[in-house]
Amino acid sequence: MQPEYLPFPALLCSVLSISRQHYEVTLDPGRALLSWRKLRPRSVKGRTRAGICLTRVLHRARGLAKSFSRQITSGSVTVPLTEIVSVEEAEIDGKYCNSMKWQHMCKPHAFTVRYIKRMKKHRWRCGEVTFWCSEEQMCCHWLQALNDALNQQTHRPKHLLVYINPYGGCKKGKQIYEKKVAPLFSAAGIAADVVVTEYANHARDNLYDVNLEKYDGIVCVGGDGMFSEVLHGLIGRVQKDSHIDHNNPSACLSRCSIRIGIVPAGSTDCVCYATVGINDPVTSALHIILGDCQPLDVCSIHHKKNFLKYSVSLLGYGFYGDVLKGSENNRWLGPARYDFSGFKTFLTHHWYEGTVSFQPAKWVIGSPRDNKPCTSGCHVCRQSSKQLQELQKEQNCRFEHSEEEWTTIKGKFMAINAVSLSCACPRSPKGLSPAAHLADGSADLILVRKCSRLNFLRHLIRHTSKKDQFEFPFVEVYRVKNFQFTPKHFEEYDTESTDIGNVSKKNFAQICTDHPSCVCSHVNSSWNCDGETLDQTAIEMRVHCRLIHLFARGIEDAPLTDDSNPSKILPME
Ligand SMILES: CCCCCCCCCCCCC/C=C/[C@@H](O)[C@H](COP(=O)(O)O)NC(C)=O
Ligand SMILES: Nc1ncnc2c1ncn2[C@@H]1O[C@H](COP(=O)(O)OP(=O)(O)O)[C@@H](O)[C@H]1O
Numbered sequence: 318m319q320p321e322y323l324p325f326p327a328l329l330c331s332v333l334s335i336s337r338q339h340y341e342v343t344l345d346p347g348r349a350l351l352s353w354r355k356l357r358p359r360s361v362k363g364r365t366r367a368g369i370c371l372t373r374v375l376h377r378a379r380g381l382a383k384s385f386s387r388q389i390t391s392g393s394v395t396v397p398l399t400e401i402v403s404v405e406e407a408e409i410d411g412k413y414c415n416s417m418k419w420q421h422m423c424k425p426h427a428f429t430v431r432y433i434k435r436m437k438k439h440r441w442r443c444g445e446v447t448f449w450c451s452e453e454q455m456c457c458h459w460l461q462a463l464n465d466a467l468n469q470q471t472h473r474p475k476h477l478l479v480y481i482n483p484y485g486g487c488k489k490g491k492q493i494y495e496k497k498v499a500p501l502f503s504a505a506g507i508a509a510d511v512v513v514t515e516y517a518n519h520a521r522d523n524l525y526d527v528n529l530e531k532y533d534g535i536v537c538v539g540g541d542g543m544f545s546e547v548l549h550g551l552i553g554r555v556q557k558d559s560h561i562d563h564n565n566p567s568a569c570l571s572r573c574s575i576r577i578g579i580v581p582a583g584s585t586d587c588v589c590y591a592t593v594g595i596n597d598p599v600t601s602a603l604h605i606i607l608g609d610c611q612p613l614d615v616c617s618i619h620h621k622k623n624f625l626k627y628s629v630s631l632l633g634y635g636f637y638g639d640v641l642k643g644s645e646n647n648r649w650l651g652p653a654r655y656d657f658s659g660f661k662t663f664l665t666h667h668w669y670e671g672t673v674s675f676q677p678a679k680w681v682i683g684s685p686r687d688n689k690p691c692t693s694g695c696h697v698c699r700q701s702s703k704q705l706q707e708l709q710k711e712q713n714c715r716f717e718h719s720e721e722e723w724t725t726i727k728g729k730f731m732a733i734n735a736v737s738l739s740c741a742c743p744r745s746p747k748g749l750s751p752a753a754h755l756a757d758g759s760a761d762l763i764l765v766r767k768c769s770r771l772n773f774l775r776h777l778i779r780h781t782s783k784k785d786q787f788e789f790p791f792v793e794v795y796r797v798k799n800f801q802f803t804p805k806h807f808e809e810y811d812t813e814s815t816d817i818g819n820v821s822k823k824n825f826a827q828i829c830t831d832h833p834s835c836v837c838s839h840v841n842s843s844w845n846c847d848g849e850t851l852d853q854t855a856i857e858m859r860v861h862c863r864l865i866h867l868f869a870r871g872i873e874d875a876p877l878t879d880d881s882n883p884s885k886i887l888p889m890e
């Protein structure tokens with residue numbers, strides 16, 4: 318008997334077996350759903366042909382639903398076609414055949430569907446179900462129909478370029494990729510060209526030479542530093558190809574259409590955590606396979622007319638700059654180097670003087686303290702970026718630098734942090750700015766003024782709790798499109814020279830000789846830019862709305878998890 322195809326939207330419906338139980342299995346391309354519902358054994362008994370243990374019933378959808386409506390028991394599962402990971406002919410394993418008494422069949426016909434199962438805390442796992450058909454033709458029909466449905470999802474990657482940092486985090490990048498990610502890619506029919514990096518900036522440099530047209534995406538296995546490397550390679554390459562000078566702080570940068578996937582294997586993994594909701598390699602691999610797409614704001618950092626770096630996570634001066642500096646000699650501690658250095662930095666309790674100037678992001682519809690975090694398909698991001706686009710059209714992509722719009726704050730700061738996403742990570746599950754948005758074209762500028770050690774601790778502790786970390790008189794937060802920072806000694810000794818860095822170093826040395834009591838290392842801090850120290854302290858930063866795209870979808874709203882919802886658990890699992 319042939320499965321019956323209805324005219325568009327064609328619906329395929331059969332009774333197939335899962336672990337010797339009969340199921341009504343429906344593929345509804347119109348609604349893009351695959352579902353299976355358990356049938357009572359006695360109801361299908363009469364239809365079972367001796368020796369085959371299978372019944373094939375083909376009905377029009379309505380008719381079938383009607384005739385089986387009383388036979389349907391619990392254990393119904395519906396999977397959107399967009400969440401099917403792979404479909405393949407099942408491999409029949411000997412043990413299974415024996416135990417299931419299939420041995421008398423010459424060739425059982427079965428296919429396996431892998432699909433997304435949502436677990437707690439945004440973790441995804443791969444569910445697997447094998448459907449047994451009575452004959453080859455039916456199996457082929459199902460395989461064909463499911464593969465056709467998957468092939469229609471043209472946003473899924475087919476060919477990826479993978480960079481692995483073997484030394485990131487706990488040095489398990491290679492192992493994580495080989496054991497957890499590669500098998501999923503290969504099941505999903507994704508071809509991957511793998512480069513295990515041999516030195517820092519290997520991936521970045523390689524991206525300038527590689528033929529990007531061959532690939533549907535780039536994957537980096539490592540931490541925020543490794544992601545930053547890939548980001549620099551890709552953005553740099555695209556600007557080079559489009560003849561855009563990245564040294565011009567006002568340049569309108571070309572967007573990168575090729576997506577980047579992050580398989581977390583680093584120390585902080587905050588870009589992954591803040592865009593996926595968890596730092597879990599399997600979850601990331603599944604988002605890549607499904608071809609998710611999340612636009613992301615990127616900040617460019619300049620010192621006068623010199624490009625320094627891009628940043629997507631934390632650009633931090635003072636506390637986080639010092640934490641990074643202090644951690645550099647303790648790399649051998651792995652991820653714990655930040656905790657150790659954080660503790661030491663907290664005890665030293667330094668503050669730094671300087672001037673911060675910024676322009677607010679007028680187009681955004683959110684604010685840093687509105688308690689509305691960025692979620693999957695975020696309305697705030699969509700609306701804000703639309704308004705920015707309209708504004709830019711009016712201004713022909715020029716940035717307003719009109720003096721009256723700048724707010725200037727001079728002071729003594731414990732920390733100056735600029736984040737264009739929440740910076741949520743395992744150490745701080747809500748992040749440095751819990752309501753920052755991934756793709757609204759703005760960054761949150763957090764100023765922590767000089768305060769007592771106890772107060773600073775109170776502020777820090779709030780990063781780990783649900784309480785508002787900005788609710789202190791010494792903390793200010795602004796949603797900005799750009800900012801500039803000049804440390805105090807720079808202001809005093811700055812000249813009109815173009816080579817500011819050299820002049821300042823010379824002058825700085827002068828100050829220290831003149832004032833032997835001065836502890837130079839405490840006069841200025843340094844900038845932590847996504848885990849790398851910047852050479853300059855006087856910088857300007859600007860946000861580029863949606864400059865890159867990730868294989869992610871943002872953080873899903875209170876997900877209905879498969880492990881918290883028993884009705885969705887497969888009976889055979
Ligand atoms: C006393 C209690 C203190 C708890 C404070 C917890 C706050 C932790 C917030 C960390 C936010 C980190 C933002 C991410 C920065 C990464 O770009 C950078 C580099 O990460 P990587 O080493 O490449 O994974 N990591 C750090 C720690 O600077
Ligand atoms: N093969 C390599 N040898 C040394 N350093 C590397 C190598 N590959 C990448 N790196 C650098 O290591 C740094 C840290 O990597 P990352 O993966 O972010 O780990 P972590 O999160 O532990 O800092 C990055 O700045 C990256 O440029």
Ligand SMILES: [Ca+2]
Nearest residue numbers: 614737754759
């Ligand atoms: Ca943002």
